[in-house]
Amino acid sequence: MAITLTNATLVDPAAERVETGGIRIESEFIAEVGPSVRQCPGDEVLDCHGAVVLPGMVNGHTHLYSALAAGMPPPPRVPASFREILELVWWRLDRAHDAESIEVSGRIGALDALHAGTTTLIDHHASPSHISGSLDDLARGIDSVGLRSVLCYETTDRNGAGGAFEGLEENRRYLEKCALARDGAHAALVGAHAAFTMSDATLSACAKLADEYRSGVHIHVAEDPCDDQICRGRYGAALVDRLARSGITDAGGPVARESILAHCTHLSGADAQKLSSIVGAVAHNPRSNMNNQVGYAPVGSLCGVQLGTDGIGGDMFSESHAAWYKSRDARAGLSPRQIVDMLGQAARTAGRLLGRTLGVLNAGAAADVLITDYVPATPVAADTIPAHLIFAMGSRHVRDVLIAGVWAMRGRVAILPNEAGVRRQAARTAQSLWNRMLALPS
Ligand SMILES: [Zn+2]
Incomplete structure (x- = not known):
């Protein structure tokens, strides 16, 4: 089943491109990007209501x-x-x-x-x-x-x-x-x-x-x-x-x-x-x-x-x-x-x-896509993308995340089961880790 994002402000910082339109995702890749993209019966369609869609970020170290x-x-x-x-x-x-x-x-x-x-x-x-x-x-x-x-x-x-x-x-x-x-x-x-x-x-x-x-x-x-x-x-x-x-x-x-x-x-x-x-x-x-x-x-x-x-x-x-x-x-x-x-x-x-194309919103690139709730309150164009990213946008705007065409987060909730439980368990693991650290010779 394909996923189609519509009515998005597509922001591709690497390509210095801004476009109003949609993205069609098939399997783990972006299949189409443009003002209007194909929709087929059975597709999952998400209306982005004009919000910014970005490629997924990469932590370099x-x-x-x-x-x-x-x-x-x-x-x-x-x-x-x-x-x-x-x-x-x-x-x-x-x-x-x-x-x-x-x-x-x-x-x-x-x-x-x-x-x-x-x-x-x-x-x-x-x-x-x-x-x-x-x-x-x-x-x-x-x-x-x-x-x-x-x-x-x-x-x-x-x-x-x-x-x-x-x-x-x-x-x-x-x-x-x-x-x-x-x-x-x-x-x-x-x-x-x-x-x-x-x-x-x-x-x-x-x-x-x-x-x-x-x-x-x-x-x-x-x-x-x-x-x-x-x-x-x-x-x-x-x-x-x-x-x-x-x-x-x-x-x-x-x-x-x-x-x-x-x-x-x-x-x-x-x-x-x-x-x-x-x-x-x-x-x-x-x-x-x-x-x-x-x-x-x-x-x-x-x-x-x-x-x-x-x-x-x-x-x-x-x-x-x-x-x-x-x-x-x-x-x-x-x-x-x-x-x-x-x-x-x-x-x-x-x-x-x-072995994947990351960091861009192109057909053929990996479908690692961020859907934000950031609707630009000032005009966004190719030459103003950096200003929006540095002075207006933040991680607080990230709402939904696709990785390799699969939802990893919807509505700010991770898809993995029981995120709150995972965090509570982590606190217990952290305490054990710290106890072992304290027991090391100083
Ligand atoms: Zn380091």
Whole structure:
């Protein structure tokens, strides 16, 4: 049965197109878009009453393992640096995860994203006490809400050689699984924490594994000055040189073309420009960067910048608003169009990895569609789309969501059974997770 949306204000930010009309959805794809689309007997028809319809949003870098972190007990002492934020907060939380808490984190993180109109998640996962099979646990949680995902496991030497090996093997297992399935819902990258917690051998092993599966490496780069400082002090080479030597940012290489570098906050202007022109994408996470007080990436001069939340929820409307206001505060000279392009870049990256066209309202594209209740109170045209997205629209306007042609949310209620019950159960899982975290040696 086809689904037909009528009387919609179709807003396609990537194509810079606004049209009044409808969309016909057949199976998992958009079949028609235009002023009037076919309706056949038996079709499900939804009158949008002039409200804006958008393509689903994509979160270009997140950590669902933090989805149960709101209100968790404070760290044993106040972190005095970015490195201590990792050591005292996030590396204690990720170590406390088990199979159940990972699955629940996936479900709650995906629900949060869904309500904000985010339909695909590019996630970077870590759970050192439960590595093998953890990406399946996470995917199970996300699948129960209906979102698409691109997952990886965070390879690192911070848990010894055994932990690094197990991380690599979890990436390999999931890459193989996704390569066999090729279902458009699941894709894999090779996860790498950051060069400052990885030996040269481990970095190279990540690049080699990505090359084997024609994939890329998803890695944090220069989020804080400590990344380069520790690379020089412990490994005798600059961060950018270590990344290049490993093959991750090998110019023209197949791995670099699919890789995602998260942050790039503390590279020199020349290094940042060079790396961004080599790799698939640079993930910009302005709210996380502000929260961790690590500074502002030179995003105005970079290629392929995509927005991510870095674990601060899944709301890409809010992240784009923060990206805009941060750019203004920093006098970076960005235009609203450049901010909206960062949303489009995340969709292109995920679409390429998933084998689907995401982030556009075209015939043949994936039927990942947001129906809002936002009826523009000022004229909306191709050149004013960014202004409406940044200054007027928000996740509060997202009413119904289709993913791969299937309803994931109707009337602001997720389709998965008993959403309220799922949330109550998650609170119990969160308490157990926090108890395990508190029991860890500080
Ligand atoms: Zn991150």
